[in-house]
Amino acid sequence: MAGQDDQAGANGREGADFAATVAERVRAELAGLSRSELKVARALLAAYPAAGLETVAQFAKRAHVSAPTVLRFIGRLGFESYPAFQKALIHEVDQRLSSPLRQIAEVEGAAERRRNAPAVARHYIDVLSWSFDTLPEAEFERAAELLGDPGRPIHLRGGRFSRVLAEYLASHLAMLRPAVRVIPPDELAQATTLLDFGQRDVLVLFDYRRYDPDLVGFAREAAARGAHVVLFTDPWMSPAAQAAEVVLPARVEAPSPFDSLVPAMAVVEAVVAAVAERRGGAVRGRLGEIEALSRRDDAE
Structure with missing residues (x-):
């Protein structure tokens, strides 16, 4: 940053x-x-x-x-x-609009310089460094502020591949604070979630090229109902950025025909660290209670 x-x-x-x-x-x-x-x-x-x-x-x-x-x-x-x-x-x-079919031609053209492990490592060093160097600091801090506020319910959604990022972030946030959930994929759950959105709610959305129209529409409706939208996306910006209060872009270029979520995962890790720092001593107490409950379940 x-x-x-x-x-x-x-x-x-x-x-x-x-x-x-x-x-x-x-x-x-x-x-x-x-x-x-x-x-x-x-x-x-x-x-x-x-x-x-x-x-x-x-x-x-x-x-x-x-x-x-x-x-x-x-x-x-x-x-x-x-x-x-x-x-x-x-x-x-x-x-x-780049697709895996199109990207495979680009990868084949660069195969000579990207086929070995050291070259792949250099590529990821570049995209990770670039992602953090261009990450908007004020928006990163605002994301940590929103996600670290235990009085704000957190709802997360992702696309076909980026849903794993939503689930990963949700798992970590749930250990740091209450009221965290990944929105189920069924239409009823999504509709009722939108219906109940208010000014205290935070929607965390993951959307990368080629963007999901359903996620974009969901973000717009959530914002219209007063929810704060935190968007993780790529540098070309999901159209959901128009509805987002916070936008955290990360590079997606990869040495394969498929876009990479490695830089996005690194940004997620940075957000988790920032939220943990904001929560301070409350984290220790919550983690202790989680461990105690887990041990009790194991004993039974």
Whole structure:
């Protein structure tokens, strides 16, 4: 996790073969933006990446600023022109839609440099370092604050593969605090969970490319009912980011045809550590009671 200077250093990391997304650039610049530029940033992140694919005039109208303000904001992100900015967004849209069938061709093209264990290790060192260097510190702290508050019920959902992350995080949170549950996959459980959401509830969602429309819709409905949404996603951003209060992106590139959850798991571990630190002495007491109950069950 880092500020703007560290973000710039990450963008130039030797050996890394991926670039910062536009959203990552925006989040790295947030603290230094003027009030009008901040309006542009929020408008872009609220409808990402679609807002940036509009004309300058349309984008300015959406953000309630002038066209020169939009262009000044684009320059702050490091783009020489509006077309260059849009070209980067179009490339991201293409990456969002990447499938295992398409990725296998990319892996075959890089097989010579990725087929051995040391090369794979270097790859994961790169994606892990990049993920943490670009992780928004303020949002990470907000996630730890929400998840560490025992007065807030925590509900977790994930996709076909990312559900394992939801279950892993839930298992750890349940040892640190009460009122933690993974939302069952059946429609009734999901509907009743949404129905009961309120301003104290926290929805933790895991959604990675190619994004799950059901998860996106669930996040939007949860936010509309007042729940706080914490989203774990990739740098190209699940559309659920539009409804999220907190977004924690992690790289997914892998030396196989399939996206990797290794960086996301590392971010989950970091969140668990932050929550445990916030809970302080209460953790020791809760773990002691859990152990005592487990021993009693074993004795019976």
